[in-house]
Amino acid sequence: MAGSSPGRPPRRRRPPLRGATSPAGVRLSGAPLLPRASASRDGTPHTRWHVHRAPSRVPPPVSVKARLFCIARSTDPGAASGGLGCGRVRAEGAGAADERRRVEQGTGAASGADPVGAALDRGRRCVAWLTGHADWVFAGSLALHVLVLAVHPPTPLDLRVYREGAPHVLTGGLYDYALHTKPPIPVLPFTYPPFAALLFLPLSPLPWTVLLALWQMLSIAALVVLAAGALGLLTPRPGGRTRDLALLWAAAGLWTAPVRHTLDQGQVNLLLGAAVLGGLALCRGAAARGTAVGLASSVKLTPAVAGLYLLVTRQWRAAVWAVGTGIATVVLAWCVAPHESVRYWTELVVDTHRVGPVWTMRNQSLRGALTRLLGPDVIASPLWWAALAGVTLVAAWALCSCVRRSDALGALVAVELYGLLMCPISWGHHWIWCVPAMIWLAHGPGRGYTLSRVTLALWALVTVTRLVPRLTGVEDGLSRHDPYPALLAWPGTVYAVCAVLTLLALARAAGGRRRLAVPAA
Structure with a gap:
């Protein structure tokens, strides 16, 4: 092949880092291509490129009770669900994020259905804030x-x-x-x-x-x-x-x-x-x-x-x-x-x-x-x-x-x-x-x-x-x-x-x- 030396595998062109295509023909927009060390049949080392796919692990839904507990304890809500990061809105679905915001604000459907729980939630958050500023x-x-x-x-x-x-x-x-x-x-x-x-x-x-x-x-x-x-x-x-x-x-x-x-x-x-x-x-x-x-x-x-x-x-x-x-x-x-x-x-x-x-x-x-x-x-x-x-x-x-x-x-x-x-x-x-x-x-x-x-x-x-x-x-x-x-x-x-x-x-x-x-x- 032109441009190649005898006894050496042909040089492969480096594919683009963005916009790769999976073997099934699905466009992997934004998936980075990462190098992986490999070897040819004759033992000559060369580099292969593979698509790095992030794990599609979805955290389990976090209950309202667990979130209220996290708020009252002034800690990351992820700790209440096994450390899966339930405190990060980006890890939740759109509906779960909206629900969490309603719980934190004490308004919305959850608060309207349980006004006593909402009042207790506001009281716990108030006590947590006061405890954090106890000196003042x-x-x-x-x-x-x-x-x-x-x-x-x-x-x-x-x-x-x-x-x-x-x-x-x-x-x-x-x-x-x-x-x-x-x-x-x-x-x-x-x-x-x-x-x-x-x-x-x-x-x-x-x-x-x-x-x-x-x-x-x-x-x-x-x-x-x-x-x-x-x-x-x-x-x-x-x-x-x-x-x-x-x-x-x-x-x-x-x-x-x-x-x-x-x-x-x-x-x-x-x-x-x-x-x-x-x-x-x-x-x-x-x-x-x-x-x-x-x-x-x-x-x-x-x-x-x-x-x-x-x-x-x-x-x-x-x-x-x-x-x-x-x-x-x-x-x-x-x-x-x-x-x-x-x-x-x-x-x-x-x-x-x-x-x-x-x-x-x-x-x-x-x-x-x-x-x-x-x-x-x-x-x-x-x-x-x-x-x-x-x-x-x-x-x-x-x-x-x-x-x-x-x-x-x-x-x-x-x-x-x-x-x-x-x-x-x-x-x-x-x-x-x-x-x-x-x-x-x-x-x-x-x-x-x-x-x-x-x-x-x-x-x-x-x-x-x-x-x-x-x-x-x-x-x-x-x-x-x-x-x-x-x-x-x-x-x-x-x-x-x-x-x-x-x-x-x-x-x-x-x-x-x-x-x-x-x-x-």
Whole structure:
């Protein structure tokens, strides 16, 4: 052949790279021709060209439920269908792409057919966006809080009692001191153990403005620790996600009535709650966990109910450390102020009249709610004992259910809510445990139940709208000689009702039967 050398195969012209034709005569428009090494019959290497055909693999259709799950998790929807790339519109058909756009926008046929699902979808996407911008959300909430403080300065009466009453522990007149205020609580005495006065001694020399700013910062930091501890007890999460959720819950919890009441009054509840929850969730050793609970109980008796949590979860060493820490603080206070220690532990510790009236709306315990409904002699009423037995059974049911399914946060919330219900006086600012309760209702094993959703919505409605403080303002305008109005008494049971509903949700949540996991000693 002309132009070819003897003994060598004829030179083949290179075909075009585009517009090739298949053996069947079908035009392969756009299919590239790729080289493939080959050899002739005599062993001489040469190059053949073949058409590279992309695999015609069509991903399976992705359901609307899977896409909503992907959107709520803020991940690529392809991960929900085995990694086939369902998040890429180009890999779907035209109809599937249109359907996906309708699902993401919350409009179209799917949304019209299921408005509740569309609303939940929008809520999940909103929460996912807020979680992704948790730093800015928390900063905005904090800035708004500072603005409210500047426009409406608080009157932290309890902080004044801590600051002015603490020095009297050294002079022997700690429980004779009282801050005079207006009715229905005309005087505010120092009602904490002597050890608390020793801890409050460093507050006395500080200027009042500096003390206010410092107390606000410490309380808000304690709120973040409270939320982080609740999430840590709930279930192990990635560090970044736990941090973002903690900031988001702290930003929202900043506007609940118990937290705002604590900040306005300069109360110590957030610090004690952070000590208990942070110690139980973040401390690994039994000594640290028990010491945290013991110190919190030495400042105020209400956190002592956390010792029941240590017992039901079989943290024996931590429970021993908690008891030992409490005894050590009592001995230390007795060495510094023996007269005040004897007077408190033998006389004042059971005197509820010194703390305040039981019937007032400010008292949100079970006894306070029934007193407003049935009268001041409610303890002698069979209804009181029936309610007491019923709440105790529900709390025991909830606690056993939490231990059986290894729900640490649920067990602690059940113990704390039961303590608030059974305490003779539980002021509104004591109910900061509504924040961990709402965290469990939103993220715990019972989050899919209707009861949990309704209880979460009720907690949010009652606390964000500050219903109890508003009812307290109405109560202050009533005459003390008239019977307590039923129209005011029934709404005043909201915290007790929410607590009982939360206990029922804790009891009914599903879960496997396994041993409760606790941090190693």
